[in-house]
Amino acid sequence: MSTPRLARATLVAFDLTGGPTRESMGRMLQVVSDDTTRLMAGEPTLTDTAAYTVDPAIPVVISWGLGHGFLTKLGLAAQAPPGFGPVPLAGDQAFCDGDILLHVESQSALLVSHAVRQITRTMEPFGAVRWTQHGFVDSAPDSLRTGRNLFGQIDGTANPRTPEDFDDQVWMSDGPRWSRGGTQIVVRRIEMNLPTWDSISEAEKEKSIGRRLSDGAPLTGRVESDPMDLDAKDAAGRLMIPLNAHARRATSQGTVQKFLRRPFNYDDVAPGGLSSHGMMFLAYTTNIAERFSPVLARLTAVDALNKWTTPVGSATFVIPPAWPAGSFLAQELIEG
Amino acid sequence: MTKKFRIVSTALAAIALALTATLSGCASAPAEPSVTATDVWIRAIPDLDEQTMTGLFGNFTNNTDTEIKILGGTIDASIADEILDAHEVVMDDAGEMVMQEAVGGIPIPANGQVELKMGGYHVMLWNLKAPLEVGQKVKVILNFSDGSSLPIEAVVRSTETEGEHYHESEGEHHHGTPTPATSMSN
Numbered sequence: 124m125s126t127p128r129l130a131r132a133t134l135v136a137f138d139l140t141g142g143p144t145r146e147s148m149g150r151m152l153q154v155v156s157d158d159t160t161r162l163m164a165g166e167p168t169l170t171d172t173a174a175y176t177v178d179p180a181i182p183v184v185i186s187w188g189l190g191h192g193f194l195t196k197l198g199l200a201a202q203a204p205p206g207f208g209p210v211p212l213a214g215d216q217a218f219c220d221g222d223i224l225l226h227v228e229s230q231s232a233l234l235v236s237h238a239v240r241q242i243t244r245t246m247e248p249f250g251a252v253r254w255t256q257h258g259f260v261d262s263a264p265d266s267l268r269t270g271r272n273l274f275g276q277i278d279g280t281a282n283p284r285t286p287e288d289f290d291d292q293v294w295m296s297d298g299p300r301w302s303r304g305g306t307q308i309v310v311r312r313i314e315m316n317l318p319t320w321d322s323i324s325e326a327e328k329e330k331s332i333g334r335r336l337s338d339g340a341p342l343t344g345r346v347e348s349d350p351m352d353l354d355a356k357d358a359a360g361r362l363m364i365p366l367n368a369h370a371r372r373a374t375s376q377g378t379v380q381k382f383l384r385r386p387f388n389y390d391d392v393a394p395g396g397l398s399s400h401g402m403m404f405l406a407y408t409t410n411i412a413e414r415f416s417p418v419l420a421r422l423t424a425v426d427a428l429n430k431w432t433t434p435v436g437s438a439t440f441v442i443p444p445a446w447p448a449g450s451f452l453a454q455e456l457i458e459g
Numbered sequence: 460m461t462k463k464f465r466i467v468s469t470a471l472a473a474i475a476l477a478l479t480a481t482l483s484g485c486a487s488a489p490a491e492p493s494v495t496a497t498d499v500w501i502r503a504i505p506d507l508d509e510q511t512m513t514g515l516f517g518n519f520t521n522n523t524d525t526e527i528k529i530l531g532g533t534i535d536a537s538i539a540d541e542i543l544d545a546h547e548v549v550m551d552d553a554g555e556m557v558m559q560e561a562v563g564g565i566p567i568p569a570n571g572q573v574e575l576k577m578g579g580y581h582v583m584l585w586n587l588k589a590p591l592e593v594g595q596k597v598k599v600i601l602n603f604s605d606g607s608s609l610p611i612e613a614v615v616r617s618t619e620t621e622g623e624h625y626h627e628s629e630g631e632h633h634h635g636t637p638t639p640a641t642s643m644s645n
């Protein structure tokens with residue numbers, strides 16, 4: 124998570140099938156952990172049907188999340204870490220919820236596809252695919268530079284950067300043992316209406332966020348890293364960053380409402396052959412209820428960007444910490 | 460940087476795992492066994508109404524200077540018939556893939572390796588007594604032509620299911636009997 128985004132990401136949510144038990148989930152977690160370890164080392168899985176596709180020179184990063192449904196179906200709701208729960212969304216549920224999340228990233232679209240396909244086969248006896256989302260970014264693998272989204276904005280400026288920031292905002296340090304060292308993810312799918320966005324002026328685009336399109340600097344500053352001055356006014360006495368600007372509305376009130384944003388763009392084919400553009404908005408936090416939900420509530424109430432954006436999916440998962448050799452994903456939870 | 464390190468350490472972890480698996484297989488023998496095995500798995504059979512036999516696959520390394528053959532093995536009789544046979548899948552004159560006994564055993568070249576895989580060499584489990592579900596661990600003992608044997612823990616894994624079944628022909632007898640009419644397609 125603290126690694127820069129790789130060019131391609133696929134997220135797959137599974138629903139557990141066939142009356143999951145702790146015993147069957149223990150078996151599932153072991154075999155998917157084995158697939159994960161092998162694919163991340165650039166090796167084929169034990170039952171790989173396209174074994175020669177792997178490439179040890181191109182990293183594949185795989186992470187897993189366990190949803191609210193996973194915990195409740197196994198009678199483990201009490202094991203949910205503090206602040207974890209669904210972030211509901213009204214309307215079509217096609218991109219909502221899911222018991223288990225598989226998240227694969229790589230610079231290679233082929234390797235993402237390969238890993239997802241092999242792991243999905245491994246999952247078959249245990250779960251059915253609920254939804255799949257694909258995303259892309261333009262960031263180079265070894266750079267921390269903030270990429271641009273489909274609105275043409277520099278996105279990711281006000282993000283945690285230092286290990287201390289990550290320990291504070293992203294990695295859980297208390298709560299149930301199995302989840303310590305892990306994080307909580309919110310997966311929001313947000314449609315972006317490009318035709319209407321494209322029809323407005325650059326000035327209006329910049330006001331809607333409070334930052335310049337050219338370099339991401341606040342409208343009150345010189346460079347991207349300058350802090351916003353929320354009180355600054357122009358010669359006519361008007362706020363330079365309007366009250367409904369996205370960055371003003373989203374910025375933390377106090378020290379708690381901070382989290383990592385790691386969005387991916389999507390450009391899919393919608394029914395009828397139209398294109399569907401948007402953002403697979405991924406937020407990582409120690410505590411969804413305390414850190415994320417208040418910000419979302421503020422933005423849902425008032426945000427200039429809402430004119431061009433529509434959330435169409437919402438799902439949350441606990442991402443357990445990486446497992447040590449000889450162990451497997453969430454072993455402490457399932458055997459505890 | 461972090462990412463590269465993580466990937467390297469995962470690879471090391473996998474190697475460490477493989478080593479432990481091999482070592483625990485021969486706790487009583489001080490010297491390296493003549494044959495070692497990695498990545499050993501058995502094809503899942505979740506429903507005994509569909510079929511009751513399956514295959515064991517994996518990588519086998521011959522650590523000696525002479526060829527060794529995998530002759531077969533044994534398994535706890537509560538899981539399947541106690542005797543396991545060395546098999547291979549070949550294409551017959553009609554172009555059908557058929558499964559038959561690997562006569563004389565499955566050869567592992569001196570200081571070399573053999574891979575038992577779908578559609579090739581495998582060790583056959585007959586008459587399963589209970590379903591084999593993905594992720595289950597199964598203990599078997601494999602026997603070799605040099606007189607040695609190797610206890611192995613195999614993990615049960617699923618493969619592409621449709622059209623990939625082992626079919627037992629009518630009136631077929633196994634255990635040392637060549638079974639040319641038994642076909643496997645994949």
Ligand code: HEM
Pocket residue numbers: 272274276277278279280281282311313314315332334369370371373374375384402404415418419422428432
């Ligand atoms: C399509 C939807 C969205 C777009 C295009 C978008 C775009 C942006 C942009 C361009 C910035 C300024 C640069 C930066 O700091 O990264 C920003 C900041 C931010 N956004 Fe969004 N965003 C979207 C949705 C969301 C959602 C759903 C949330 C949370 C619920 C959110 C939370 C934030 C936060 C916390 C900041 C940083 C504010 C600060 O402290 O300066 N955004 N967003």
Ligand SMILES: [Cu+2]
Pocket residue numbers: 514546547558559581582583
């Ligand atoms: Cu056979």
